[in-house]
Amino acid sequence: MLNVIQLLPDSIANQIAAGEVVQRPASVVKELLENSVDAKAKSVQVIVREAGRNLIQIVDDGVGMTETDARMSFERHATSKIRSSDDLFRIRTMGFRGEALASIAAVAQIEMRTRRAEEELGTLIRIEGSDIKAQEAISCLPGTNLLIKNLFFNVPARRNFLKSNSVEMRHIIDEFQRVALANPEVAFSLFHNDQEIYNLPAGKLSRRIVDMFGKSYREQLNFCEEQTPYVTVHGYIGKPESAKKARNEQFFFVNNRFIKHNYLHHAVVGAYEGTLPEGSHPFYVLFIDIDPSHIDINIHPTKTEIKFDDERSVYAIMMAAVRKAVGLYNLSPSLDFDSDVNFLAGVRPKPVSTDVNVNRNGNADSKSATSGPGSARPISPSWASGATQQPANERTSLRNESLDKAAGSSFDIPRKADHKPSVNNWQTLYEGVAGNASPSPGPVAQPVEKGDWLGPAKPAPAITEPPTAESEPITLGSRANQLQVSLESPEQDVPVLVDDDNIVQIQNRYLLAPIKSGMLLIDQRRAHERILYDQFHASLTKRNGASQQLLFPKTITLMPVDFQLALDLRDDLTNLGFEFDELGANTFVIRGVPALIMGENEEELFANLLAQLRADTGRLKLDRIESMARSLARRSAMRYVNRLSTTERKALVNQLFASANPSYTPTGEPVTVVLSLDKIAGLFR
Template sequence: MQRKVIQQLPPNLVNRIAAGEVIERPASVVKELLENAIDAGATHIIIEIQDGGKELIRISDNGCGIPPEELPLAFAQHATSKLACDEDLFRISTMGFRGEALASIGAVSHASITSRIEGNDEAWVVENRGGTITAPQATAGNVGTTVEVRNLFFNVPARRKFLKGSATEMGHISDMVLRTALPYPHISLELYSSGRSVLKLPAASFHERLLQAWPDEFRGQMLPLEVSDAEIQIHGIIGLPDLARPTAKYQYTYLNGRFIRDRFLQHAIREAYRGLTEPGRHPAAILLITMPPQDVDVNVHPTKIEVRFRDSGRLHGLVLAEIREKLLANDLAPPATFKTPRPAENAAADPFETTAREKLAEFFSQHFPGEESAGTPASPVQSAIGFFQAPHVIAFPEANKPTYPDPTTIGQNQGQGSYAGKAPAIQLHNCYLVVESGEGLEIIDQHALHERILFEELKARITRGPLESQRLLIPEPIKVSPKQIALLDQIQPVLQRLGIEVQQFGPDTIAVQAFPSFLHRIAPSNFVQELLEKGENEQLDLHDEELLHEVLDMMACKATVKAGDALTPGEIEALISRRDLVERSSNCPHGRPTTLKLSLRDLEKQFKRTGF
């Protein structure tokens, strides 16, 4: 092989390589520019975005500004005002210190800095076109700095291609702005996308600012945390155990004003909630840790998201002990919440009063058309879903009062079914049904089986047109992220088929206007919120049919009897007799088995009756 000579790389190429580490997507540019504005002492910052940041990112601040003679240096590599001497590297108290962000951004975009310092009459501007820096020019402008970044990655096609759609990039940007701004309540921030307001964070009190990261309903369920030992201070808020979620979405940890991800800290938080939340859930917590800069190394990761503590054990112990103590000293029961009943609902429709009996009543009224008596009102299930539409009129003998098949008649009205002549099925632990079968016995998971049956019924029903829905008297508002709004746009057609009507109200609010009638016991806003959260965390398949099935499955799951619901013998029999009419009844829609079989032969083996 022919050897090539070693040569110093030209600065442009060095910067482009460095940019690869720090600037991954538009949100990384926003983070760097925002941090610079915070370091510059700004109290008001405006961020304007076009096309998810691919077209334009512009950040204007009212900070200290940059004098004209230093402007070209701001774009230069390894040029910073934040480190004056060697020792400063070990006591960093600013967000930036590498002197690299603007050089990196300039190398992969068309960027400009316009800045004016206090005492100067005019602002000055320098431009950087993919690494070529112009001389400063006088221009008009307020005290402070505006950085404009256009055509990001115009000269790195591989990166540009890798960027997602504008809505997704915008979602990353607004998450980034929120998380960067949380520890700075005195700074007011405004974020716009193509002129539309996306996020407004007015200057606020400390707790008020932190609460901007959580949904409104978390407000009454948080505990403030204030801890300090000789060197470490922790301020923040923690959520009651009930607010723990499947993802760490509502967990934010900061060190000296910088958002960090640290597995020791995450572990300490999780441990503090041990036994109070379901395993695998992430508690809601926002912790701002302050410690002497020399006790931590922030220079271990190009984006500074990881840090190294000199004494991580001590921090772990402090966080664990203080959160645990706070939790144990407080009443952890979540406050009761009451949803306004929707029209045409009876008293039993309160979601907190739902019993297995009522759910089964609905189930029966679908499946036992023979039980009806003409002239009485149809159950909400019938009228909504129309499983057994006319000629039947399914009804309760007394208005709103469900009846159940008489246990003594079990086997009569289903005499032709496979259970005729068998011992009656029984329920164990309000959870499992044990049934005598031809070959032996079967153990059924009542929730899994009911879920599969409802899911199949719904799937069959949806082929005949949209589910019938009921308008809400008072639309239920939900606070949403820009990512969730983009997602909502995408899934609207499927929601319409399912009878869910949702409209956008303002930049960060949507409202549920109508909801499937048969789900009248479920709070519509909770359902839609859960759906959007799943989508946001990429837990939904967004292809139309798959999405439809996933949402139908969610509906089936929520409308189903649960483990722990006591059933009458008649209800049990009804559930089992439906099993044969449904395809794939052996598994619930999630793939869990609904039924375990134990043959007589298995039993004989186990009891060693046959000498095996």
């Protein structure tokens, strides 16, 4: 019988290894940057053309290599860092498996120039597809200069699966940022198509963060450090108010190696003790120094995932370090006896002297204050807690406001402080409650748009007299009234509103409307998200998004990765209604925004949309139109948690039920919930 098993040729084995090591141009940049850092370089320059398809050049001033080392570096499993199996448990450098250069040489054309400082001549090596084409002595600068040309030139299938230049460039920038953050003592620069993207001088970590992400980060950086015999944690964390929805500015480094670790991220978020907005992620750059024998870094081909032998201890130390920094720099909410900044926006403020309970000695009440930094909690506004401390004129004012509170304080956030409550029409609050009288047609019976939170009560129908045209209530038409279906029937699944004039708003967040089978509860923000998504999706599909021109154009400077994303999505952003032009490196001038979302900060809207798109691109497998419509709808709907007038409530419900899917958001979250009569009755048992 013939033998069928044989060894693979080195060229094929290298291509197989390249499939794991070299996934895209960013993989090449990562491996070569780590090699430069291991070579003790003080300055590293990265030059890229066509997002790495045509050229990737890494120039460093490291120790360089001899002629023999230069030739051996392209052999498989050739490394200067492993001598015995015990060395695998003491690894502190980046590359150690000896596969990077061999794998890259298998799928690209490589030209390397290298020289040691103590030698007069250096070495030039040319390789194409693992075949050495030339090796000779040349004159060159100390260090190493590597040129990677025509990546995947001999593997057309892999080259065809590369994404657009902007997407591949974003991945290169991500890898560049990680290596640059891990090594702030090394100067880094990045050029793409002869345009400078980053020029980072050597310095401290804080300066590296500001140089990389912008001057706005200078105000939010707070140092974090915790030392234990087992592990040391140090780095910088951001303030809670600077947290972002997109999770793309969180960096963990273990022994200067970037890692991804959801367990440790949970520890950091938990240390903020509820001070973060819902769904937001804080900025942090945290370094973990630990004995290499306690970790396993070789469990993933890209070495971005590691295992600790005692994850619980690392989790606890990480949380303690961040919690200490949060308290030390007063990042959590604290009591303020001179202002009302701790109260929620929209709550009716009281005079300065009565913001919190204070005893006669001027000390905070023990129920409100806490001892120790970082342990304070947000203050929940409560009118009952401070009633006895108020002067007589304020108690009188509160008594006059009691009717307003009875009508709407439990449902809507009160009005602004400069709007004095009116009690002239208090009789209208009780008309129709007991079915005793109908409101008079005079001015007293008219609803007050700004202060009538529940709307006028519907009068009880007269029993003895038939209704006339003058006595019948006038109902404004609504699309929801045309839905002649009921939940009580098995074939009907859309609720019909009994009366859309009595839609109640609860805490500026929910809408409550009566239906035949009970009550319909609508999430106001999610309803706006569903409506905006339908409108944005139609604009992108039909390419007819309306744009509102800005009277004064706004200039915005973005991170390089977001700048590249905006260039890639320029046509789609224009279809939405954005109008912008390039104004230099990483800078745009915004001349117009979508007409559907006027009233927001244009620079913040544009930057947040790009950040959301970047996050969705990596997480969701959606086409571009779907992703953009979802991202902008989610981002724009955040500002719709506010007070709505009666007309606005009806319009919102009308538009919601005009949607093809009013019950769910584009991401599948429920928009409406039906509280049946049986469920309501069960709450009182």
